[in-house]
Each structure stands twice: as C-alpha cells, then as structure tokens.
Amino acid sequence: MAWKTLDEVDLAGKVALVRVDINVPVENGVVTDATRILKIVPTVKDILAKGGKPVLLAHFGRPKGQVVPEMSLRPLVPELAQALGVEVKFAEDCIGGPAKTAVAALEAGQVLLLENTRFHAGEEKNDPELSAAMAALGEVYVNDAFSAAHRAHSSTEGVAHILPAAAGRLMEAELKALEAALGKPVRPVCAVVGGAKVSTKLDLLGNLVTKVDHLVIGGGMANTFLVAQGVDVGKSLAERDMAETAREILEKAKAAGCAIHLPVDVVVAREFKANAENETVANDACPEDAMILDAGPKSVEEIAGVFEASKTLIWNGPLGAFEIAPFDAATNAAAQKAAELTKDGKLTSVAGGGDTVAALNKAGAAEDFSYISTAGGAFLEWMEGKELPGVAALMK
Ligand code: AMP
Secondary structure, eight states: OOBOOGGGSOOTTOEEEEEOOOOOOEETTEESOOHHHHHTHHHHHHHHHTTOEEEEEOOOSOOTTSOOGGGOSGGGHHHHHHHHTSOEEEESOSSHHHHHHHHHHOOTTOEEEEOOGGGSTHHHHTOHHHHHHHHTTOSEEEEOOGGGTTSOOIIIIIGGGTSOEEEOHHHHHHHHHHIIIIISOOSSEEEEEOSSOSGGGHHHHHHHHHHOSEEEEOHHHHHHHHHHTTOOOTTOOOOGGGHHHHHHHHHHHHHHTOEEEOOSEEEEESSSSTTOOEEEEETTOOOTTOEEEEEOHHHHHHHHHHHHHOSEEEEESOSSOTTSTTTTHHHHHHHHHHHHHHHTTSOEEEEESTTHHHHHHHTTOGGGSSEEEOOSHHHHHHHTTOOOHHHHTTBO
16 A cells, blocks of 8 residues: 555654544434544544554534534543543644644543644645644644544644554555445456436546446436437436536446446326335336436346456446335345345445435445445545545655
8 A cells, every 4th residue: 555554653752643434414403313423533542552642633513613612522531432432532633732732741542632723714725824823733644534534734734744543543544445436346346336326426426437446326317318219207316417427427337347237117107206106117118297306127127137247346336216215125135135245255345425315324235335435525535536635645
C-alpha cells in the first residue's frame, strides 16, 4: 500500500493528532446511533497500546466557521470514554492556548478530544495558518476519517502535509476493501447501481462502465435507461431529459466491453405506498397509469446469475423502492444472494453510499458482505474514480 499504517510510524511517547469522524446523530443531548464512535475504537486503542497520546480532531454538524454552542463536541465525552474504556479530556478549542494546555496536561493512557474543527472558518478553506496551528499540537498525524476524506480541509488534508502521516485502522480497512473492489479486483467484476436518479450518478456510471465487466442498473434510474431505449414507462419516476445521456453511457459501456443489465420484468403499481396493489409485467408493458417500483423475479434471476459468474461485486443504491414492501423484494433477494456467495467464499462484496447500507441491513444481508462502507459522499466519489484529497495526502 502507498500509505503508512499505524505499524509504520513511531508512536511511543508521541502526541498523535487523530482525525476522526464522530459526527453522530444526537437527539435531546443523547447519541441515538454510536456506530461512528465505536468504529474509531481500534485506532485509538492501538495508539494507546503503542505508548502514544491520542488527541482527537473532529467536526460536528455545520457551524460554518462560527462557534455554535449546540454543535460543541463536549457532550460526546462520556460516550467516547465509555466506548474506549479510558479517561477522555476535553479542550475548548482545537488550536491555541486551551488546546496547548490540555495537550501538555495529558497523561499516558488518557485521550484528549478537541472542540469542533469547523468552529474555525479556516477549516473548510484548508487555511494553511489553521493547519499549522493544529500541527503545532502534535508530533504525528493519523487520519481515520475516510468519510471526510473527500474534503480538502485543514484537519483532513492540510495537517497531513506538515506532520508524519499515517492511516488509522478504520481508514486502512476502508482503503483495502475499496482497492480490492475497484483498484485491483479479481475479475469478473460486477457493479450494481440503483437508486432514484441517473442525474446524481452520472460520473459514477461513466467511471464504472470502463472498469467493470457487468453493470446491473436498477431502481428509478433503470426507468430512464428504458426510456432511452424507446420504452414507455407510464407514470414511473424517470428523467426523460436524461435519455440522451443514458444512451451515451450505453455506448461507452459497449465500447469498453461492459455488459449492461436492465430489468427484464418490473413490478408496477398505481400508488407509491406500502402494500399497494401491484402486478409484474415485462419491462415494456408498464400500463399508462402505473409506475415501476421494483424489478421482477426474472430480473432477480438474471442478477443472481451475474453474481454467480462474478468474483467481485461493488454495490450502490437499491433496485427498487425498498422502503415500502413489497417493493423491496428485488433488493432483498439480490442482496441475500450476494451475501450467500460471499459467505461461501465465492465473492468479494463491497457496498456503500447513501441508502445502500440501510437497504442491505433491511435485507439482513449486510453482515455477510465482505465490507460495508458507512462513508456516504467519500464512497461515492471514490466509485466515481475521483482522487480523495484526504487519502492522497497520506501517500508516502
Ligand atoms: P438514491 O439516494 O439515489 O440511492 O436513491 C434511493 C431512493 O430511490 C430510495 O428512496 C428508493 O425508494 C428510490 N427508488 C428506487 N427505485 C425507485 C422507483 N422505481 N421509483 C421510485 N423511487 C425509487
């Protein structure tokens, strides 16, 4: 790998500035989902075990360069202490006097959390002065926030150029999984791209058709591709003005030798609601007053065959309106098939971005996937083939 891991930097007795993503959902002062906090535990514990002093840099909400008391990180201290099983101190600023004093007072075995980096306007501007003020606090920089790596901010990018830098364990796991899925994958590679709209996933589709052997297109965006092929999709969600773009993607795929799989049959209904009366029809037989809400069983069979013929799978977006039963059927069945093949050691499966994690959890399939990325925007930008500044800055 081109970046350093925690095993390759000297941490003994050193103050390690660790960029983490603990932007957890909080309601009435209570953390409602501590996943992000739990995910940084291995990195922080590892630094402690190596004799380092972890000083956490993090953002919380969107204070836009102002001190917004409701967006203080202080309320997260008890949750962090509980997850880490050590004492967690807090400093009222991520730079300057309060931070320096707290770092100096930090004892071996303790962790220090610095106040919201986004309270400084310089953070999102990647201001060199702010980066230098952060770097002045530590001796080593560790980035464990893959989910913030698509932003070139002081705490995610700037500091990495000033201090010796390494990837934390979560960042390392994420990068290894992504590398295995699209960097140097075992072929054949299959991608599933679903979701509502083509327009939000143009770059993603354009990049994938040049890299994968099979591309399964589902969800509302498949309707746009059907329209591009001259099919009448009735009242379905479809971006009719994107038909030409969809045709260009199909052409690009053909030139690159990527097989596109669109639904061959579809489940249609007249209302977008749970348990709406529905029927399964061929992909060109959606009634004028109905809408396509899911892929049908024949499509699922085809997708299962593609999965069986593949060694690597990368997945973003549901195959249908998965929030409302029974229009979650294709997403559930395909996800379960991928999980089964992965469990049997026949497939490496990586998924992430937006609703995908929720859809795979709902299908009961997430646990058996090789890797599920909880990073939304960063995962998508990486699937789009874009360089992530926070990752690029870690390169040796
Ligand atoms: P995205 O955020 O682009 O991944 O899109 C996910 C959303 O697309 C989910 O809320 C799904 O309900 C929705 N979706 C998927 N398929 C369809 C469809 N055929 N018609 C309407 N909405 C859909």
